Amino acid sequence: MDQQDIAQRLVEIGIALSEERQLPKLLAKVVDHSLNFTNADAASLYVRDRDELEFRFTRNLTLEKRSTDNQFTTFKLPIDSRSVAGYVALNKHTVLIPDVYNRHDSLPFKFDDSFDKRVGYRSQSMLVVPIIDNLGQVLGVLQLINHMHNGEAEAFPEELRRPVEALAGQVAIALRNVVLVDQLALSQRETVYRLCRAAETRDNETGNHIKRISYFAHKLAELRGEDASFRELVFDASPMHDLGKIGIPDAVLLKPGRLTDNERVIMNTHAQLGYDMLAGSDSALLEMGATIAQTHHERWDGTGYPQQLQGMRIPLEGRITALVDVFDALSSPRVYKPAWPLEKVIDYCTEQRGQHFDGELVDTLIENMDDFLAIREEYADEFDEDEGEHSIITPAIKKPLN
Amino acid sequence: MDQQDIAQRLVEIGIALSEERQLPKLLAKVVDHSLNFTNADAASLYVRDRDELEFRFTRNLTLEKRSTDNQFTTFKLPIDSRSVAGYVALNKHTVLIPDVYNRHDSLPFKFDDSFDKRVGYRSQSMLVVPIIDNLGQVLGVLQLINHMHNGEAEAFPEELRRPVEALAGQVAIALRNVVLVDQLALSQRETVYRLCRAAETRDNETGNHIKRISYFAHKLAELRGEDASFRELVFDASPMHDLGKIGIPDAVLLKPGRLTDNERVIMNTHAQLGYDMLAGSDSALLEMGATIAQTHHERWDGTGYPQQLQGMRIPLEGRITALVDVFDALSSPRVYKPAWPLEKVIDYCTEQRGQHFDGELVDTLIENMDDFLAIREEYADEFDEDEGEHSIITPAIKKPLN
Numbered sequence: 001m002d003q004q005d006i007a008q009r010l011v012e013i014g015i016a017l018s019e020e021r022q023l024p025k026l027l028a029k030v031v032d033h034s035l036n037f038t039n040a041d042a043a044s045l046y047v048r049d050r051d052e053l054e055f056r057f058t059r060n061l062t063l064e065k066r067s068t069d070n071q072f073t074t075f076k077l078p079i080d081s082r083s084v085a086g087y088v089a090l091n092k093h094t095v096l097i098p099d100v101y102n103r104h105d106s107l108p109f110k111f112d113d114s115f116d117k118r119v120g121y122r123s124q125s126m127l128v129v130p131i132i133d134n135l136g137q138v139l140g141v142l143q144l145i146n147h148m149h150n151g152e153a154e155a156f157p158e159e160l161r162r163p164v165e166a167l168a169g170q171v172a173i174a175l176r177n178v179v180l181v182d183q184l185a186l187s188q189r190e191t192v193y194r195l196c197r198a199a200e201t202r203d204n205e206t207g208n209h210i211k212r213i214s215y216f217a218h219k220l221a222e223l224r225g226e227d228a229s230f231r232e233l234v235f236d237a238s239p240m241h242d243l244g245k246i247g248i249p250d251a252v253l254l255k256p257g258r259l260t261d262n263e264r265v266i267m268n269t270h271a272q273l274g275y276d277m278l279a280g281s282d283s284a285l286l287e288m289g290a291t292i293a294q295t296h297h298e299r300w301d302g303t304g305y306p307q308q309l310q311g312m313r314i315p316l317e318g319r320i321t322a323l324v325d326v327f328d329a330l331s332s333p334r335v336y337k338p339a340w341p342l343e344k345v346i347d348y349c350t351e352q353r354g355q356h357f358d359g360e361l362v363d364t365l366i367e368n369m370d371d372f373l374a375i376r377e378e379y380a381d382e383f384d385e386d387e388g389e390h391s392i393i394t395p396a397i398k399k400p401l402n
Numbered sequence: 403m404d405q406q407d408i409a410q411r412l413v414e415i416g417i418a419l420s421e422e423r424q425l426p427k428l429l430a431k432v433v434d435h436s437l438n439f440t441n442a443d444a445a446s447l448y449v450r451d452r453d454e455l456e457f458r459f460t461r462n463l464t465l466e467k468r469s470t471d472n473q474f475t476t477f478k479l480p481i482d483s484r485s486v487a488g489y490v491a492l493n494k495h496t497v498l499i500p501d502v503y504n505r506h507d508s509l510p511f512k513f514d515d516s517f518d519k520r521v522g523y524r525s526q527s528m529l530v531v532p533i534i535d536n537l538g539q540v541l542g543v544l545q546l547i548n549h550m551h552n553g554e555a556e557a558f559p560e561e562l563r564r565p566v567e568a569l570a571g572q573v574a575i576a577l578r579n580v581v582l583v584d585q586l587a588l589s590q591r592e593t594v595y596r597l598c599r600a601a602e603t604r605d606n607e608t609g610n611h612i613k614r615i616s617y618f619a620h621k622l623a624e625l626r627g628e629d630a631s632f633r634e635l636v637f638d639a640s641p642m643h644d645l646g647k648i649g650i651p652d653a654v655l656l657k658p659g660r661l662t663d664n665e666r667v668i669m670n671t672h673a674q675l676g677y678d679m680l681a682g683s684d685s686a687l688l689e690m691g692a693t694i695a696q697t698h699h700e701r702w703d704g705t706g707y708p709q710q711l712q713g714m715r716i717p718l719e720g721r722i723t724a725l726v727d728v729f730d731a732l733s734s735p736r737v738y739k740p741a742w743p744l745e746k747v748i749d750y751c752t753e754q755r756g757q758h759f760d761g762e763l764v765d766t767l768i769e770n771m772d773d774f775l776a777i778r779e780e781y782a783d784e785f786d787e788d789e790g791e792h793s794i795i796t797p798a799i800k801k802p803l804n
Contacts, residue, residue, distance in 0.1 A: 007409040011568035014416055018575040019536045134421045166413035173420040177579050184586040187685040188593060194688055195597035198648050198679040246600050250652035277600040283589040286596055 006163050009037060013167060017174035026178055027057040030171050034142055035059060037167060038127065038160055041146035041153065046085050047175075048140050052076040053085055060145075063119060081108040085141040088128045092138060094165055097126040098155035127156040129164050133172045140175070142168055188285070189236050196239040199246050203253050208379045209328060210239035215375040216324035217317075223364050223371075226316075233288045238321050240289035241296045244274025271297050272306045288317055296321040299356045311358075319358040323349070323365060326356070331376060342369075408565050411439060415569060419576035428580055429459040432573050436544055437461060439569060440529065440562055443548035443555065448487050449577075450542050454478040455487055462547075465521060483510040487543040490530045494540060496567055499528040500557035529558040531566050535574045542577070544570055590687070591638050598641040601648050605655050610781045611730060612641035617777040618726035619719075625766050625773075628718075635690045636719050642691035643698045643723050646676025673699050674708045690719055698723040701758045713760075721760040725751070725767060728758070733778060744771075 013033045020026040031043045042060035046053035058072050079089045087109050088095050097103060100111040100123050116123050125147050131140040144164070146153035196210055218235040226234075245253060248270050252263045259267060274293025278286050295309065295318025302310030304322075314322075330348060333339040340348075346366055353359035365372060415435045422428040433445045444462035448455035456478050481491045489511050490497055499505060502513040502525050518525050527549050533542040546566070548555035598612055620637040628636075647655060650672055654665045661669060676695025680688050697711065697720025704712030706724075716724075732750060735741040742750075748768055755761035767774060 007412055007568050008564050010409055010413060011416070011571045014413070015536050015571050015575060018579070134417050162410050166409050169413045169417050173417060173575070177420070181582060181586065184583065184590065187687055188586065188590045190683050190685050191590060191688060192593060192597070194680055194683065195594070195601075195642075195645070198645055199597075199601065201649060201679075240597075243597070243600055246648070247603060277603075278596055281592050281596065283592050285589055286593060 014170035040144040237288035244270035416572035442546040639690035646672035649675040
């Protein structure tokens with residue numbers, strides 16, 4: 001490989017890796033680019049998890065050609081000198097082995113031949129590099145096997161050592177950025193949840209209502225084929241739908257029984273109030289929150305509030321939230337009513353096709369009812385107050401979205 | 403330069419750039435590394451702003467040696483063929499000019515010699531590369547001047563073209579990541595503000611109160627020499643101090659006049675309620691919000707609530723918020739009282755040294771009163787309701803923190 005090409009390719013790989021915002025896809029990309037860059041036959045990627053290395057992704061081109069089942073299961077290795085990956089992570093330097101079965105080095109680990117035996121593969125040469133970030137922390141280990149030349153496995157040339165270390169530097173940057181952005185996005189998601197849930201406590205709305213709304217809305221968007229950006233926004237913004245209720249006096253918000261017409265007018269201002277609280281920022285999240293707050297009580301037939309928008313004039317996120325908000329209210333038990341039986345919920349939604357709701361959304365909901373019931377079950381309300389909800393919320397909002 | 407070294411250095415530069423989270427520092431780093439990497443005598447960096455290029459940073463080593471004043475002012479160029487930087491941005495390809503005063507190329511722009519004339523410099527060779535991200539968007543232009551060899555300016559060698567383009571690819575990644583993280587952090591900041599402000603509207607707390615609290619708390623932390631991470635957290639978390647008031651009934655929260663003992667007990671639960679709403683997450687922001695909610699009514703002498711913590715047992719963020727919350731309440735006009743005169747506020751805070759407040763914090767506040775008065779003035783309450791607050795909040799929270 002031309003040496004100028006090495007620089008160019010490394011940087012191209014860096015750019016390709018930096019595009020990827022999802023960790024599993026990033027790991028796959030790292031392995032693919034590494035195979036390609038080094039002419040290796042196989043590559044495995046370990047990611048550090050505290051004191052261990054977790055085996056996260058692998059490819060083996062020979063086994064793929066043979067259609068040998070190369071389904072891998074993840075496992076963890078301690079960071080110590082008993083394995084080559086552990087050794088590399090511990091000592092933070094690259095190991096290059098011409099033939100793992102005929103070693104003349106004094107490195108302390110033994111080669112584990114169980115994989116070769118099990119699948120009938122012959123590992124020979126290895127190039128194993130630590131993935132180290134700019135603070136000197138080991139983030140993982142990249143293990144390359146069998147440098148191919150004219151169809152034969154050869155030793156990895158010494159000249160590949162530095163370029164592969166440079167590649168590992170690129171991987172470190174990309175990994176660190178994905179983790180950083182993930183943490184920020186999760187922190188924002190959790191912040192919205194906590195603050196919206198705080199607002200919901202006033203009218204004794206159950207803690208999991210807004211969580212179900214998020215998952216329902218996300219699922220509907222996904223079933224309609226909306227893109228990831230819309231799906232994530234609607235997930236994060238839909239909990240804000242009732243934020244405007246903060247501005248409704250206790251006397252109206254908490255009144256038992258039927259509201260008078262005048263009280264109803266006051267109550268209905270919550271849609272516009274929520275919009276006013278959230279609108280006018282540069283944040284796409286707050287903008288969608290504002291739209292949802294404002295439009296989640298509009299009706300398909302134009303008889304909703306506050307703007308009497310009709311049909312497709314109601315933004316998709318508003319139509320989605322309108323449907324899932326009612327669906328959740330009907331199908332969940334509340335203090336003042338049991339959950340409706342599923343058939344009755346379905347009948348009601350069907351009856352409201354083209355009246356209250358967007359008919360296509362109703363169809364999607366009903367055709368995929370199992371998905372929605374699974375969400376309802378997973379985020380069912382806990383009536384045991386003693387348990388506290390922190391332990392429930394935290395893992396729930398961390399679940400990766402599809 | 404050894405060709406393998408080029409790969410290694412490029413990747414090292416990529417790593418160095420990726421460490422930098424602040425845009426101005428990143429721009430300076432890009433220029434420094436570019437000079438070093440190419441043996442250029444001068445370098446300028448343009449950053450794209452919609453249809454224009456903004457001249458954001460420059461260095462000229464010869465002028466620095468001569469101690470010529472090289473203070474630059476930023477300016478903007480259109481993206482068109484009338485300037486070399488505009489041409490490069492427009493056409494997305496590199497331009498290499500051996501001598502700008504003796505050109506044999508057919509490129510459409512003229513060389514602007516006004517800078518050379520003004521400072522007595524002789525620009526000769528140029529290497530100008532677009533900074534292009536993975537989506538093919540131009541983020542900026544890097545302009546290198548005078549490739550030095552044995553003290554003489556020479557043409558940039560053709561062999562530098564691809565490595566410098568590769569370098570520009572690294573710059574694009576770093577720029578994009580800084581912008582992405584900034585946007586996420588700003589979005590989170592604005593989300594917290596909007597949701598906390600929504601909560602504050604219930605007891606007619608003025609819209610700018612929580613904004614002033616943020617800036618006051620940040621300033622106190624800065625004056626104490628706390629690190630950037632603490633300063634930013636206390637800025638973003640302090641607006642949550644009264645979040646627990648969402649759980650206080652209107653009858654108590656909005657009661658005009660004095661609360662009965664029993665009502666006071668209910669009102670005081672807001673500290674613990676706020677903690678319960680925010681605590682138990684992995685987010686450092688929510689954790690600090692929880693701590694501030696819980697401890698901002700503790701008193702240095704141990705007579706506060708809810709835990710009667712004393713002195714240094716009260717976390718710093720709680721001691722800071724306690725002081726600035728009272729300082730703001732006293733020194734701002736409220737519906738039911740005018741602002742106290744500054745002397746009276748200072749007397750009160752001094753009197754409460756070691757009783758209500760941490761004495762050291764009081765000293766810091768009083769010694770730097772001008773800083774706090776400037777914040778109070780900048781974020782004074784708008785009593786004109788018609789103006790709406792969106793236009794006020796948005797720029798305010800975007801101001802970079804020192």
